[in-house]
Amino acid sequence: MGKNNIVVLGIHYFGHDSGAALVQNGKVVAAINEEKIRNIKHCGGYPTKSIEEVFKIAKLEPSQVDAVAIAGIMGEEFLPLSQMFPNYRSLFSYFSLLKAHKKGLEHLSSYLERIMKMDPIRNFLNTLGVPLNELIFVEHHAAHAAAAYYLSPWNFDDEVLILTADGQGDGLSSTVNIGHKSNIERIENSETSYYDSLGLSFYSQITAYLGMNWAFDAYKVMGLAPYGKTTLSIDKIKHIIDIDTTNPLKFRNKMNAFLYAMQPKLHELLKEDRFDNIAAATQSCFETLITKWVSSAVEKTGIRKIACGGGNFLNVKANRKILSLDNVDDIFFCPAAGDDGIAVGAALKGYFEMASRDGIKPTKEPLKGNYFGSSFTNEQIKDTLKKRGMLDKAQYIDDIDEEVGELLATSNMVVARFSDRLEWGPRALGNRSILANASDIRVVRKINNAIKMRDFWMPFGPSILSTRIDDYLINPMESPYMMMAFDTTEKRDDISAGLHPYDFTSRPQTVNSEYNSGYERVLKSFESKTSIGGILNTSFNIHGYPIVWDPERALDTLENSSLDVLAIGNYLIKKN
Numbered sequence: 001m002g003k004n005n006i007v008v009l010g011i012h013y014f015g016h017d018s019g020a021a022l023v024q025n026g027k028v029v030a031a032i033n034e035e036k037i038r039n040i041k042h043c044g045g046y047p048t049k050s051i052e053e054v055f056k057i058a059k060l061e062p063s064q065v066d067a068v069a070i071a072g073i074m075g076e077e078f079l080p081l082s083q084m085f086p087n088y089r090s091l092f093s094y095f096s097l098l099k100a101h102k103k104g105l106e107h108l109s110s111y112l113e114r115i116m117k118m119d120p121i122r123n124f125l126n127t128l129g130v131p132l133n134e135l136i137f138v139e140h141h142a143a144h145a146a147a148a149y150y151l152s153p154w155n156f157d158d159e160v161l162i163l164t165a166d167g168q169g170d171g172l173s174s175t176v177n178i179g180h181k182s183n184i185e186r187i188e189n190s191e192t193s194y195y196d197s198l199g200l201s202f203y204s205q206i207t208a209y210l211g212m213n214w215a216f217d218a219y220k221v222m223g224l225a226p227y228g229k230t231t232l233s234i235d236k237i238k239h240i241i242d243i244d245t246t247n248p249l250k251f252r253n254k255m256n257a258f259l260y261a262m263q264p265k266l267h268e269l270l271k272e273d274r275f276d277n278i279a280a281a282t283q284s285c286f287e288t289l290i291t292k293w294v295s296s297a298v299e300k301t302g303i304r305k306i307a308c309g310g311g312n313f314l315n316v317k318a319n320r321k322i323l324s325l326d327n328v329d330d331i332f333f334c335p336a337a338g339d340d341g342i343a344v345g346a347a348l349k350g351y352f353e354m355a356s357r358d359g360i361k362p363t364k365e366p367l368k369g370n371y372f373g374s375s376f377t378n379e380q381i382k383d384t385l386k387k388r389g390m391l392d393k394a395q396y397i398d399d400i401d402e403e404v405g406e407l408l409a410t411s412n413m414v415v416a417r418f419s420d421r422l423e424w425g426p427r428a429l430g431n432r433s434i435l436a437n438a439s440d441i442r443v444v445r446k447i448n449n450a451i452k453m454r455d456f457w458m459p460f461g462p463s464i465l466s467t468r469i470d471d472y473l474i475n476p477m478e479s480p481y482m483m484m485a486f487d488t489t490e491k492r493d494d495i496s497a498g499l500h501p502y503d504f505t506s507r508p509q510t511v512n513s514e515y516n517s518g519y520e521r522v523l524k525s526f527e528s529k530t531s532i533g534g535i536l537n538t539s540f541n542i543h544g545y546p547i548v549w550d551p552e553r554a555l556d557t558l559e560n561s562s563l564d565v566l567a568i569g570n571y572l573i574k575k576n
Contacts, residue, residue: 006354007064009130010347011051012071012143013121015169016042016215017340020050021372022058023347026150026355026363030057031372031424033340036549042216043546046121047343051128057374057421067134068125069350070118071143071342073170136350140169141191141310142184143345144334148309149179150348151367152332156182161303163294166310166338167204167215168194176249176297179307182352182362187300190249198289199312201253201262202241206282209266210275221279222315223458226503228280233273237281240266243289248296251289287318294322304329309345311338314426316485316507323484335370335481336425344372344424369515370481371431373422376551381569384551394571401518404567405525408437408535413564414447416540418554419518423547427482428539429509430463430519432547434563437526438462438495438536447536450562453543459507460538462498465523466512468533473506482509495534509537 010021019033034050035043055062125132138146144164154160162177162184174197176190194200199218207221208214244250257265270278290312298304306328313319313333323331334341355362378396385391397403400419407413414436423429434451436443438460448454461482462472469476472495474487485505488495492504499506513520527533539547540554542561548554551568558566558573566573 003066003358004360006066006351006360007060008067008069008347008350008354009051009054009065010069010071010343010345010350011047011121012339012343012346013044013046014072015339016044017338018044018047018050019340019343020047020054021344021347022054022060023344023351024058024060026348026351027365028151028344028348028372028424029060030054031336031344032057032374032422033343035546036373036422039545039549039553041544041546046124048124050343051124053374055128057372062125062128062130065130067136067350067354068130068132069136069138069346071138071140071346073137073139134354136346136353138346138349140342141166141172141175142186142349143342144169144309144337145175145177145179145184145345146349146352147336147341147345148307148332148334149177149184150352150364151334152307153366154305154330156180156364158305159303161297161301161306163297163306163308164310165198165290165293165308165312167200168197169339169342173197173199174251174293174310174312176300178301178303182356182364187249189247190297192250195258196241196244196251196253198241198251198286199310201255201258203282203286203312205259205262205266206237206240206278209263209270210278219314220455220458222283222317223455223500224276224279225283225317226280226500226505227457228274228276228278230277230280230284232277233270233281234284236269236273237278237285239269240285241289243292243296248293249300251293283317286315287321290315290318291321291325295325295327298325298327306331307334308332309334309337309341313337313483316483317505320484320486333481333483335367335427335483337483338426340425370424370429371421371516372424374549375421376569378569378571381551381571384555385571388555390555390573394573396570397572398570399521400567400570400572401521402525403572404435405522405527406529407565408435408522409526409529412437412440412443414443414451414562415565415567416554416558416563417519417522418540418548418551418566418568422549425481427509428537428547429481430511430516430522430537432540433463433537434540435463435522436497436536437530438498438534439493439530439532441496443497443536444501446562447538451542452538457501459500460498460536461507461509462495462534463509463511463519463523463537464495464534465520465527466510468527469508469510471533473508478510479508480510480515482507494532495536498534498536508534
């Protein structure tokens, strides 16, 4: 019989969005990504800052760690194979098979190399005093699956269909799994290799063809899509990828090319097509394929509750289509669906494996708000203001949330809110947010030109009180993490600045006291002055930088942008 208190440190350090997390007895007590602390967007490498920070956040000692769970079992050394042998599908299948099964894993030289590459992080952990008695490697997609399943709202009595889909990780791009009684089992022959990736070989490659960053700009193609006409390019787009005709749980690359080898073929295929029509057809095809894949998985298993993880599920338009499927009853999208979430997934996987092994009944903590990051006290904020010579410009306000809501209601000011714990994942959900009155469409130009420098076609999103979603959303439901898009009602003018400017869809954050009581007070204060139940919410950062982490970054952003007001802790700073 093992101990009843289990602490697992999860670490992700291969690829982009490295980070760390702590799970204690099935509950995520801390999680942060290296980009936030180092102020480098999508920062990869050894997350030494994140590891140090999660212990501060959780108020745990490194010596209390029972196991270290590493996300990923293969390093980047496998990627060149795709470039050396782009036409040998069997090669991809072979390595995917080896890495997917523990018996094959031990025979991979890559695994040994991975262990050797751990030396720097192992030494760092030793310096901190983290015991390394138990080291657990968690395959990339297993980490995605764990984050989705163990944070989902259902208890262990329910069977849950767990789907993962991304660009690639450990040689795979999608998997189909079943969660039940705290265990996750992958369905045999349900793994799609990264050669056949819907994310990497389709969406990312078209993103690159359109002149954007192939790794991180897929959301821009989604935003551009409503401006184009799907029908003008869809027949060509359908030639790129499809569901595998022999196995509907897998995707299949139809181009006989991979990564950079695809670009000449895409040029030949799409050279006569307009960019917006390509974007429209790409999004439409993506929605068709991923919903068909999901539906096939439901038909295969008979399970109608679904938990989803992996970067493909950051596509909010497709997510709404999935939820609308007739054979889907309920769905949960992991808020940190991309690689920024797999340190948490690894830690959760490690905890449940240890509990099962040691005969401990595991505990499950459904996600109720994803504020797992750093917080800063008013004293710390005051010290930073003093150091910067800005304390005399700051006003201490007891009910700062009431004041922020009133400012948004009675002025055209753009207000940054820095409060409580930092959000986990890519979305700002009120604690590190830039806020504005969404009923004034002019605020979009102001924020874009002076602060965010976003592409002109990209929409902002609103935060909407849960009590008001019927007013603004068609077929509404709670969406606390901005993971789904909705059509909007005739009352949409109230939140027009937070809608897509062409199709008037909304990617809302629904707000209530259960998830964030302070932020709810901001919206209620605004509502009491305007009768409007929502405001514009975008992430607190300048273009090209991650969401701000600490008071120093918050003040830097205030000074180097056209923000009007910063509400930081209980301090309010107006620029003019």
